[in-house]
Amino acid sequence: MGFERWYRRLIDLNERLVFFATAAKGTEGALRDELRQLRLRRIRADRGGVHFEGNRADGWRACLHSRIALRILQQLGTFTAVGSDGLYQAVRQINWALYLNPEVTVAVTSYCKDSVLTHTNYIAQVVKDAIVDQQRERLGQRPSVDRKDPDVHVFVHLVANELTIYLDLAGESLHRRGYRAEALAAPLKENLAAAILRLAKWDPETPFIDPMCGSGTLAIEAALRACNVAPGLLRPKMGFERWASFSKQEASVMAEMRAQAKAAVREAPAPIMAMDIDPQAVELTLANAKLAGVKLAHAVQPLDKLALGTGPGLIAMNPPYGRRLAADSSLYNDIARLIARRRHWTVAVLAGDRSIERALPKATRWQGVFNGDLDSRVLMFES
CATH class of the missing domain: 3.30.2130.30 (VC0802-like)
Known part of the structure; x- marks a missing residue:
């Protein structure tokens, strides 16, 4: 046949x-x-x-x-x-x-x-x-x-x-959005960053801050969500579009689906801020954000200089852990002080080491997640 x-x-x-x-x-x-x-x-x-x-x-x-x-x-x-x-x-x-x-x-x-x-x-x-x-x-x-x-x-x-x-259906893993030109050591995967935003119950109508942005994944994922950019729009083709049986009728349906997704894109209703003490990290974040088609507010400054409005909003971060923790004890003191003055903000911290939890106040709630093979927790501090 x-x-x-x-x-x-x-x-x-x-x-x-x-x-x-x-x-x-x-x-x-x-x-x-x-x-x-x-x-x-x-x-x-x-x-x-x-x-x-x-x-x-x-x-x-x-x-x-x-x-x-x-x-x-x-x-x-x-x-x-x-x-x-x-x-x-x-x-x-x-x-x-x-x-x-x-x-x-x-x-x-x-x-x-x-x-x-x-x-x-x-x-x-x-x-x-x-x-x-x-x-x-x-x-x-x-x-x-x-x-x-x-x-x-x-x-x-x-x-x-x-x-x-x-x-x-997708072909390449969906976490590969295509906007990461370069990355610093051990970058956070895009799908986990998006999950952290949802676990923290962030309202995209409110501001977002990542005070130690690294390669910018958390801030870029926040901007994509705030701007209602479907992540699949960042890739030219899905795996199923390469199947032998993918017909003209199906291609028409998919084209309309993409057109509707593009029509739903908007400007971010509130600021999305990426900051870091390292100028190279901020520069890399902005380069990646440009590839993603989003704009970020940005600053090169230490955590203790972060000025907070009254909120509400979300501050999310992926701080150093493990062997770097002892050297960064002052950083965790700064995080603890930020949590103490959060007022109406929610703070979410990805903790890749249990020592981090001991260095911070008790979280309102937490969710265990795997960051690659690393057993981690998302610590959430709510008002």
Whole structure:
């Protein structure tokens, strides 16, 4: 059967689909709230992300607008898969011609737990073999493998011999907004910065200050949200737009979605301030902000010189930790004094070390998060 016949069997745009939005550990609740604000349906937070349901365009909308998700995975099917043959046959039940042709590249990422098959690389190889064998039999050619920048990225989860197959809608991880020209050491990921803003219950109608801006991620994410810039507008194309079956009708829907998002962009209603004691950090922040298309108020000054209005607003920061902590004890004294004089402001501190908590007043509340592999806490000091 030729590709054109398989192509015509495109899934209806209105067909109900199941998605899983992945997130950094500890930010699942913030992502759930964000997806609710996007009016997605059947939302359920889980470890490592949030499930939701909708039509194909709902998945695209999540890719375009989510600030906190890392990936939007579209579920293709669930199967019992015991051993290599069971896995191979399960994967072949998917009609891969909907997504692949010989001109489209593919990569497979796998996760396994409590199953007969225990090696993720081997599982990925079996899945890849099943996909390319089906393509070769039906189309006479096989797709190429590209692990770095595939057109189609397949994710498989094998838990207790139950297989779930997903496709990554976005392609490259959504935290890669494209505005980071350069970064100082250990920059904060964009999705975690966006999650901190939501965890702190920041109102984008009010001012924001990052008094130790580093590469500017917190301030830029605040500006993007205040200006209502959908983060997906910063990338030229989503992964699903490279699928073999992405039709002119779908391209028209996506173009309209982007046009509506662009029309919703506005000026920030309140100042977004980035400051640092290091002039290089402020210069780098402004360069990154220019790439993001946002404007920031800025200053080169130490924390103890920060003048606060009456508020309300949010002050958020990612201060040094670990081996740098002892050398920066005066800095943490300055942070403690800032917290004491916050009045109607909320202060959010990303603490990558428990010693930070001992150096500061007791937080009103906190949320555990993972900053990469680092078990951290977002400490929130509220009025």
